[in-house]
Each structure stands twice: as C-alpha cells, then as structure tokens.
Amino acid sequence: MSISPPHSDNQTVILGRETPLKLDCGVTLDAISMAYCTYGTLNADKSNAILICHALTGDQFAASRQPVTGKNGWWEMMIGPGKVLDTDRYFIVCSNVLGGCMGTTGPGDIDPKTSKPYGLNFPIITIGDMVRAQAMLQDHLGIKSWFSVIGGSMGGMQTLQWASAYPERVFSAIPIACAARHSAQNIAFHEVGRQAVMADPNWQGGDYYASDKRPTAGLAVARMAAHVTYLSEAALHRKFGRNLQDRDNLTYGFDADFQVESYLRYQGINFVDRFDANSYLYITRAMDYFDLVEDHGGSLASAFEGTKTRFCIVSFTSDWLFPTSENKEIVHALIAAAANVSFVEVETDKGHDAFLLDTPEMFKTIDGFLQSSAKSRGLIA
Amino acid sequence: MNDPIKFVPKRDIRVDWQLIADMIEPGSRVLDVGCDDGQLLAHLAETKNVEGRGLELSQHGVNICVANGLSVVQGNADTDLVYYPDDSFDYAILSKTLQTTHQPHVVLEQLLRIGRRAIVSFPNFAYWRCRTYLAFQGRMPMTNSLDIPWYETPNIHFCTLTDFTALCEEMDVKIEQSVIVKASGKVMTRSTYGAFANFFGSDCIFMLSKKD
Known part of the structure; x- marks a missing residue:
C-alpha cells in the first residue's frame, strides 16, 4: 500500500x-x-x-x-x-x-x-x-x-x-x-416504505423540521422492509436461520426473539439517525418514475x-x-x-x-x- | 489489483483458430459466438487488430473474458442472436459450437444476418475414426477431439461434412472457403479430396456468405 x-x-x-x-x-x-x-x-x-x-x-x-x-x-x-x-x-x-x-x-x-x-x-x-x-x-x-x-x-x-x-x-x-x-414490484415496496413514514404521526405532513419530533418509527419500518429486499432468502438463512437472540427459549411475546428481528430493528434504528424521512420519500419516488x-x-x-x-x-x-x-x-x-x-x-x-x-x-x-x-x-x- | 490481470495464451493456439484467423481481414469487426474464455478473440485482437465482441453461454467463460478486458456478454446462441442488428459485423464466428445448438440452421441464418460473412467450424462426424468406432464397437464414438461421453457431451446436433454442405445448398448459402483438417492438423481442400475429405477430415471450417 x-x-x-x-x-x-x-x-x-x-x-x-x-x-x-x-x-x-x-x-x-x-x-x-x-x-x-x-x-x-x-x-x-x-x-x-x-x-x-x-x-x-x-x-x-x-x-x-x-x-x-x-x-x-x-x-x-x-x-x-x-x-x-x-x-x-x-x-x-x-x-x-x-x-x-x-x-x-x-x-x-x-x-x-x-x-x-x-x-x-x-x-x-x-x-x-x-x-x-x-x-x-x-x-x-x-x-x-x-x-x-x-x-x-x-x-x-x-x-x-x-x-x-x-x-x-x-x-x-x-x-x-x-x-x-x-418494476411494479419495486414500486410496491417503495410505496410500503413511504406509507410507513406518512403513517407516523410525527411526520406531520412532512413539516416536522421545526418541531422536536421526527418520524423515526415510520422511517425505521420503511428501512426494515426495504432491507429485506436487499438480501436473499439464502443469505438470511445462512446468517440467522431461526436462531434466537440472546435467549434460550421463546418468550411468548413480541420481543425480538429471533436474531433476524433484532438485526432488522438495528438496521432501522441506525438508519434514522443519518437519513431524513422526506428525502426518503423524494428519492424513492425518483426511482419509481425512472x-x-x-x-x-x-x-x-x-x-x-x-x-x-x-x-x-x-x-x-x-x-x-x-x-x-x-x-x-x-x-x-x-x-x-x-x-x-x-x-x-x-x-x-x-x-x-x-x-x-x-x-x-x-x-x-x-x-x-x-x-x-x-x-x-x-x-x- | 495493481498488476493487470495477465492473459496467458495456451502454448499452441488451436489449429482451427489459426485457420479461422487466416480467413479474417485485419481491422475488421468480429463477433465470436460461443467464445469460451476468449482465447480466439484475444488472438484475433493481437494478430489481426480486430474489434472483437463475444457471446458465451458459460458464466465462467464470460467472467474470464471480461476480467481480461474483452467485450463479452453472457448469452445463448439459440436465443440471443436475435438482438444483434443486421450486418453489424464483418464476420460472425461460430467455432465448434454449431453442434451444441438446438436449432443449428436457425443459428446459421442469424449468423449470416448479423455478419457479412459467417465462419463456422465443427467436428466431422463422418471422420473415419468415428465411423469405425460406431461400426466395430457399436458405441457412440469418442475420439481425441470428441472426448466426452454421450451422456455428458454438450454436442446434441452432430453433422458430417456432407450434411453441412447439403444444408448450405438447401439454405442457398454461398460457401466462400472451406478448409478440412485431418486429425494430424494437416489441411485438405474439398476440391482436391472430394468425398475423401468427408472420410479423412476430422474438423471442418467454412466461410459462408449470403448469395446476392
């Protein structure tokens, strides 16, 4: 080097x-x-x-x-x-x-x-x-x-x-x-992501910049759904299988029991720190129109x-x-x-x-x- | 990746490739259909300064070609030749691939549509060793150039020299040149050897064009 x-x-x-x-x-x-x-x-x-x-x-x-x-x-x-x-x-x-x-x-x-x-x-x-x-x-x-x-x-x-x-x-x-x-399928996935953002009350019609709230929950869900489309069934299986996250048994609840859930939540949470929800709407739209x-x-x-x-x-x-x-x-x-x-x-x-x-x-x-x-x-x- | 990937040509260029190269005008545009790992294209670029393109079925072959800087796409001779425009190449080459296609006559038509000339090489199934192998052993012939057993060979449409010239006649295709090669690598011509060529020749190379 x-x-x-x-x-x-x-x-x-x-x-x-x-x-x-x-x-x-x-x-x-x-x-x-x-x-x-x-x-x-x-x-x-x-x-x-x-x-x-x-x-x-x-x-x-x-x-x-x-x-x-x-x-x-x-x-x-x-x-x-x-x-x-x-x-x-x-x-x-x-x-x-x-x-x-x-x-x-x-x-x-x-x-x-x-x-x-x-x-x-x-x-x-x-x-x-x-x-x-x-x-x-x-x-x-x-x-x-x-x-x-x-x-x-x-x-x-x-x-x-x-x-x-x-x-x-x-x-x-x-x-x-x-x-x-x-493709229609890709537009569909983008629409799911956009709807997740817009369904977050903190999105406030896109006018959230002056408030102290951000539509982080909606954007994180959008990212989680999108992230699945970036991987493959084989890769998910290879990486996570049905492995449990830091536990030996199912909790019979909605915690992230599975590693794959924990991974996706992590992807979502990390994303919202560095990305603006409205940018996500606009850029996904640009791709849809292409x-x-x-x-x-x-x-x-x-x-x-x-x-x-x-x-x-x-x-x-x-x-x-x-x-x-x-x-x-x-x-x-x-x-x-x-x-x-x-x-x-x-x-x-x-x-x-x-x-x-x-x-x-x-x-x-x-x-x-x-x-x-x-x-x-x-x-x- | 500082070192460019070096292309290592095999010590001896395949006999039919040398003969194909001899048929090609320097500086021409060439499409090699079934170009394998690109040895012929590289040889033609080096010795004939051609502008070469390739189409290859095997992913492995394509990857080697592109990593070596050749313009090659992954695709199938049976289905993907339709995308090439008319007369977009001086030569469309099909070397030892005709017998692997599903519809050899359609592929030939496409080659002659895409190239002003088509150069086709194939093994002659009427070569005497094939004949005697089948006649005396009663099994699908295996020779030096046909060395893969019947259940594994990609060759699904064998033909003989005579079959091929008959097809050319049927398709109203002009044979511009033909070279018949013996297993020893010696070259015969159809005009001198006539029917013997179909007996002693192990490989055939034809240069074809559309009749006006």
Whole structure:
C-alpha cells in the first residue's frame, strides 16, 4: 500500500446561479448546493475522472468516514490505492444526489421563498434531474468527459441516465444491479416504505423540521422492509436461520426473539439517525418514475443509439430486486444499438446488496473492464 | 489489483483458430459466438487488430473474458442472436459450437444476418475414426477431439461434412472457403479430396456468405 493520495473530505459548491436547474416536473431551482468528496488527483488533461453514483440511502462519503455514524465509507473496498477504483490512477468524484440529506439541496433545506425548510414543498425530482445536477458539477470541475460513471442500484439508474443523456460526456459506464425502469414490484415496496413514514404521526405532513419530533418509527419500518429486499432468502438463512437472540427459549411475546428481528430493528434504528424521512420519500419516488424505455418511445435501444460509450453491466444471481433478467434487458438494448458492451452475472447468495460487499468476481470484472478502457483512453500503456 | 490481470495464451493456439484467423481481414469487426474464455478473440485482437465482441453461454467463460478486458456478454446462441442488428459485423464466428445448438440452421441464418460473412467450424462426424468406432464397437464414438461421453457431451446436433454442405445448398448459402483438417492438423481442400475429405477430415471450417 502506498501513502494515501490526496482526498478531500466533504466539499460543497453552489451550482446553477447563472443557468438554473430545470427539473422534469417543470419547476426551476435557482441555485442548488452540491456536496461531494473526491479521492485521487485529476490529471493534466482531466481525462482520468470517475463519477460514482450512490444508491437510494448512500451518500458522498464513498471512501471516507461518514460524519454522522462515524463508520467507514460505503465503498472503501472498491476505492483506494491499488484497489479497483485505483486512487493512484484515477480521480474519483462522489456527490450526494439532488433530494438527498447530506449537503446537496433536498427537502430538508431552506426554501428561499419561505425561509423555512421545503418539506413537501420541495419539487418532485427524477433520476434525470439528479444527473442534470451532476452534470453541472462536472462543468464546475472542468471535466469534459468522465473516464467512467459507475454505480449500483439507483446509482446504476443514474449511470444509465448519464450514458443516455450525455453520451459524449461518458467514456465508459458501469451500471451494476439495476434496471432501465423500476418494476411494479419495486414500486410496491417503495410505496410500503413511504406509507410507513406518512403513517407516523410525527411526520406531520412532512413539516416536522421545526418541531422536536421526527418520524423515526415510520422511517425505521420503511428501512426494515426495504432491507429485506436487499438480501436473499439464502443469505438470511445462512446468517440467522431461526436462531434466537440472546435467549434460550421463546418468550411468548413480541420481543425480538429471533436474531433476524433484532438485526432488522438495528438496521432501522441506525438508519434514522443519518437519513431524513422526506428525502426518503423524494428519492424513492425518483426511482419509481425512472423509465428509460418510456422516455424513448418504447424502445430502450434508441436511448443508446449511436453511442460510443463502452458499457459493462453486472448483475447478481440472488438479486431479486433488480434481477438478472432486468439487467439483461439493458444488455439486449445495447447490443441492438451496436454498443460496446460486456455483461457478467456474478454468482452469489448475498442478494442485491452484493455490490456493496466483498464480491471478488465483481471486483475482477470491473477491474478488467476499467483496465481495458484505460488502455483505449490512453491512461495506461 | 495493481498488476493487470495477465492473459496467458495456451502454448499452441488451436489449429482451427489459426485457420479461422487466416480467413479474417485485419481491422475488421468480429463477433465470436460461443467464445469460451476468449482465447480466439484475444488472438484475433493481437494478430489481426480486430474489434472483437463475444457471446458465451458459460458464466465462467464470460467472467474470464471480461476480467481480461474483452467485450463479452453472457448469452445463448439459440436465443440471443436475435438482438444483434443486421450486418453489424464483418464476420460472425461460430467455432465448434454449431453442434451444441438446438436449432443449428436457425443459428446459421442469424449468423449470416448479423455478419457479412459467417465462419463456422465443427467436428466431422463422418471422420473415419468415428465411423469405425460406431461400426466395430457399436458405441457412440469418442475420439481425441470428441472426448466426452454421450451422456455428458454438450454436442446434441452432430453433422458430417456432407450434411453441412447439403444444408448450405438447401439454405442457398454461398460457401466462400472451406478448409478440412485431418486429425494430424494437416489441411485438405474439398476440391482436391472430394468425398475423401468427408472420410479423412476430422474438423471442418467454412466461410459462408449470403448469395446476392
């Protein structure tokens, strides 16, 4: 391991002062804050920059300590000197999405019109809006084209949106465990989560910022339900089985008798400390609205027509949230668009979350793809 | 991961791969259907500077290919060729895979739709060793190149050299080149050896195109 290359902890920039951000819903945001972290060094011709798009509940702290939880970055396994996203070679950028709650403008921020937090007055945002905002950051950084855009789950959706909306700004794209449109089942799960938040009396119609109460119970339930969808039956069985939590017998009550219950409660409780309930509503909605097929007249291939971007799609065998079949739809569309595409389905029982975990086959796949892309970009001989 | 994953080519490139490479114009666009671990694609990229793509059924093969920087997708020759646009490649290669497909004639049609030319290699079931094995032992032939027992082999549609040329005729496909290989690796041509080729040849390589 070499000495850590420069890495900037959280920075925030105001974007869109001159050219405001026009949202898909018709509203214009005059100026937005965008919080981001960078790792590594941008080279002289600014050709080595990689954008990481985070997932629903992720943030910009991909490889740095999360300030609220104090935990390591969510993708430290991927990012660092000598790792797949090699900070000795690449300049890595990860920004908090529009609508988020870690520094980029979202429903918890002050609405300049009312001088109070937006709450539900925040406009509905889309994956397209998130990417448009990221493109403003790209301009701000003076980067003409990303060497690569990479992300899993909602990050994969953003990656697809990037490649479709800004093909000339994306040299290579790595959408992981995602889909070109959110399925009915996934919308259904999101609706369960949103209803859990809204059913919490502390939610107060989304206007809870001034009070000392937060809809933590509702948000925790939303997180618990969602968390199950990130795992797999096999992984749950392997991890917990029917094991009891710190006890030898059933209690004949509603305590967390089972380890799996205790684990989910822990996931829920921890989540509410670092995540804003309204952000959760807005970002899940953005995912639900994502439909690259519909956006292109029913033909996904036309979303990528004439693209020069190189693609590497990765899916996981046990992912039932974004199953291989949905990832393959993207692959088939790219093939039909005569794009340069690789596709690997990684065998794992870890479910959708596999992209966040130690998944060597995924590391090898992305490493090989990035190295061959780096060669063709002239970043390595 | 500082060290790039090194591609280690096998010491001797498979005879049919060398012969396939000889048929290919440098710098062309090539789709290798059933590309296995990508050795042929890597060979073609290195020696012919082709822009290569691959389709491979086995996950293991695909993972090796992509980890080595080749553009390969996981998929099935029988079902996934329909996604490729017409004439999107100069060559569509099917090396020793035809006999593993469910509908070889449909696969051939697809290859000729996708590629301006199709290059197909397959083992000749009328090779004399197969014939004598079946005739005298009364069992499904096993030879050096067909070394997997019948219950495990992926080969479900064997054909002979003569069967294949008959199919080409039936499908109105033009045979641009054909190379017949003996088990020794020596090459015969159909024009010189005629029917003997179907007896002595263990492997066949055809370059096909659509008739105008």
